[in-house]
Amino acid sequence: AQKVTQAQTEISVVEKEDVTLDCVYETRDTTYYLFWYKQPPSGELVFLIRRNSFDEQNEISGRYSWNFQKSTSSFNFTITASQVVDSAVYFCALSEAYTSGTYKYIFGTGTRLKVLA
């Protein structure tokens, strides 16, 4: 079965520090897609990024960057110069085939990030 592991349950950093959230996945698929979501204290789930398995280029969006390494089955998320507003639970997810042509999202257990002022 496919699996997403976020080993860091909780991370605390001081504002302006850089922080990396780890995500390790297991899949039998040769082509697959990975996602990151943010869940702020208000509770909604916010989509951040989608990455496919055949594109290993790192992605940067403002203070956010993602490092995808197929060799280690990892899709790590780095926040540069963290801010208090980054405090949230972050989820890594993988799309998994349910039946032929049907897919569902498998989520990791999440990493709670606390950014202290």
Place this chain on the structure above:
Amino acid sequence: DTAVSQTPKYLVTQMGNDKSIKCEQNLGHDTMYWYKQDSKKFLKIMFSYNNKELIINETVPNRFSPKSPDKAHLNLHINSLELGDSAVYFCASSRRTGKNTEAFFGQGTRLTVV
């Protein structure tokens, strides 16, 4: 404009009651989902519909019944509520069912059964 909206946001009810959660998306998506998030923040899929057709039905008690009157709406009805049903329920939608499409989630409905 809210893309995926759920009502109500909070629901407190007694054991044994029947309740419904409504979900609507205005993104023009074909696929909708219900996910359950437990107290440890673990997210697990319950159901998915594609163009009003049920395509995913995970191991969920049959007290839970989804209904999709059209592809923009997916409601969740729960009969005979139990304490263990307390959780946050998220509705989501995606353009289609496919491994390469991201889902957009509603703000969640926090259900508390007392």
